[in-house]
Amino acid sequence: xxxxxxxxxxxxxxxxxxxxxxxxxxxxxxxxxxxxxxxxxxxxxxxxxxxxxxxxxxxxxxxxxxxxxxxxxxxxxxxxxxxxxxxxxxxxxxxxxxxxxxxxxxxxxxxxxxxxxxxxxxxxxxxxxxxxxxxxxxxxxxxxxxxxxxxxxxxxxxxxxxxxxxxxxxxxxxxxxxxxxxxxxxxxxxxxxxxxxxxxxxxxxxxxxxxxxxxxxxxxxxxxxxxxxxxxxxxxxxxxxxxxxxxxxxxxxxxxxxxxxxxxxxxxxxxxxxxxxxxxxxxxxxxxxxxxxxxxxxxxxxxxxxxxxxxxxxxxxxxxxxxxxxxxxxxxxxxxxxxxxxxxxxxxxxxxxxxxxxxxxxxx
Numbered sequence: 001x002x003x004x005x006x007x008x009x010x011x012x013x014x015x016x017x018x019x020x021x022x023x024x025x026x027x028x029x030x031x032x033x034x035x036x037x038x039x040x041x042x043x044x045x046x047x048x049x050x051x052x053x054x055x056x057x058x059x060x061x062x063x064x065x066x067x068x069x070x071x072x073x074x075x076x077x078x079x080x081x082x083x084x085x086x087x088x089x090x091x092x093x094x095x096x097x098x099x100x101x102x103x104x105x106x107x108x109x110x111x112x113x114x115x116x117x118x119x120x121x122x123x124x125x126x127x128x129x130x131x132x133x134x135x136x137x138x139x140x141x142x143x144x145x146x147x148x149x150x151x152x153x154x155x156x157x158x159x160x161x162x163x164x165x166x167x168x169x170x171x172x173x174x175x176x177x178x179x180x181x182x183x184x185x186x187x188x189x190x191x192x193x194x195x196x197x198x199x200x201x202x203x204x205x206x207x208x209x210x211x212x213x214x215x216x217x218x219x220x221x222x223x224x225x226x227x228x229x230x231x232x233x234x235x236x237x238x239x240x241x242x243x244x245x246x247x248x249x250x251x252x253x254x255x256x257x258x259x260x261x262x263x264x265x266x267x268x269x270x271x272x273x274x275x276x277x278x279x280x281x282x283x284x285x286x287x288x289x290x291x292x293x294x295x296x297x298x299x300x301x302x303x304x305x306x307x308x309x310x311x312x313x314x315x316x317x318x319x320x321x322x323x324x325x326x327x328x329x330x331x332x333x334x335x336x337x338x339x340x341x342x343x344x345x346x347x348x349x350x351x352x353x354x355x356x357x358x359x360x361x362x363x364x
Contacts, residue, residue, distance in 0.1 A: 110343075117346060160329055160357060162215045164284025166242055167222045170272050171209055172290035174228040177202050177263040180291070180334040189264070196262050201291075201333060204363075206258055208289055208331060213255070216245035223279070224254055228265035229296060231272035234258060240279070266295040269314070273321035282323050286354075291333040292341045294318060308340060315344050319351070327354035334358075 178188040178199045188199055196202070209224065216222055221242035224234040233239050234257050235250075243250045267290070276286060293311040297318070322328065330345045342358070349356040 113347075114343065117343070160212075160215075160287070160331075160355065162212075162217055162220070162285070164217075165220050166279070166281060166283045166285075167216060167220060167245075168276055168279065168283040168286045169209060169212055169222065169224045170231075170276065170286060170288045170290075171205060171224060171226045171234075171258075172228070172267060172288075173202075173205075173226045173261055173263045174267040174295075175264050176267070176291055176335055177205055177333070181336055193262055196264070197259070199263065202263050205289055205333060206261075208363075209258060210255060212287060213245075213251055218246065220245045223283075224258070225272060225275055226258075226261055227268070227272035227275075228263075229268050229271070231268075231275040234261070242279075242281075267292070268296050268298065269294045269318035270297055270321045273318055273323075276326075277321060277323045279323075283326050286323075286326055286328045288328055288330045289333070290330065291335040292338040293344060312340050312344060319348065322352065326352065328352040329354045330356050332356060332358045334361075 175189050176185055178196060179185045179201050188196060213222070222245050223238065223242055225231050226234055233241075234254050235243075238250075243254075245251075276283060293308075294314045295306055295311060297314055328348055330349060332341065332345055335341070342356075345356050348354070
């Protein structure tokens with residue numbers, strides 16, 4: 001009987017199959033692993049690109065942050081400056097409001113004074129008419145020291161009563177005495193000296209001084225002080241002295257010096273008032289010949305232009321330099337653009353117990 005052959009499970013064919021299957025698994029794993037490596041490399045490149053992009057955005061963001069911080073600092077500085085300006089503007093506004101309130105109060109007081117002055121003028125005019133209607137007799141003849149000839153009718157200005165023993169004549173010879181119109185003043189100011197000396201308004205001022213010298217009381221003394229920014233006697237040799245009204249020689253010398261005087265410069269009342277205050281013995285009467293308000297105080301310093309309000313304050317401040325108790329008679333010549341001059345000189349006449357005269361164009 002044939003022996004049955006024993007069956008071996010792990011035969012060569014089985015091992016071959018097993019090995020082939022295991023090799024297939026390994027090959028499959030290798031293929032998958034290689035593909036995973038390629039995919040990882042691709043993802044790594046993408047991540048690197050993304051990281052580079054994020055790094056660039058980070059740098060740009062930091063730069064933008066620096067710019068924003070600089071902008072914030074600039075804005076803060078501008079806000080601080082604006083706050084300071086706002087504070088200053090508020091302070092200026094409060095000052096302006098206070099000045100406006102003071103100005104309104106001053107304006108009201110001035111209007112009341114103007115109305116009072118108008119009432120006084122009307123009363124004086126009424127009194128003048130009554131006097132003219134009540135008496136047509138001529139006054140006693142005068143005692144003129146010298147004669148004066150001129151085309152004008154001078155009878156109406158004999159209200160300037162020359163009194164006292166010491167009479168001081170203050171003559172403004174600033175540039176405005178060339179003419180009553182500012183444009184013409186500027187034109188004449190640039191002309192030759194002879195043309196300035198012969199200007200119509202200045203000749204009128206010189207004639208006024210000449211006429212006043214004819215009215216000096218016998219036995220009295222006088223002095224003439226021309227002034228602009230400075231003030232000094234007309235004759236340098238008579239500085240600090242009173243001149244005898246009966247001395248025809250000194251009068252002739254003063255008139256000769258007066259004809260050589262030329263209008264120029266600005267106007268300072270405080271300097272001429274101070275010079276008048278220094279006279280010993282003190283003057284009994286001051287006659288001021290001018291055409292408007294001052295343009296400076298003791299010294300220059302207001303630049304090329306000065307406001308009308310500033311000129312009015314300079315006038316008010318200068319009054320304190322006048323000699324105490326001496327009446328001031330003002331002869332105010334015309335000057336266009338001086339609306340406050342008449343009021344100020346009227347007030348000066350009132351407080352010094354003097355007078356104000358604004359003569360017509362044909363006088364003296």
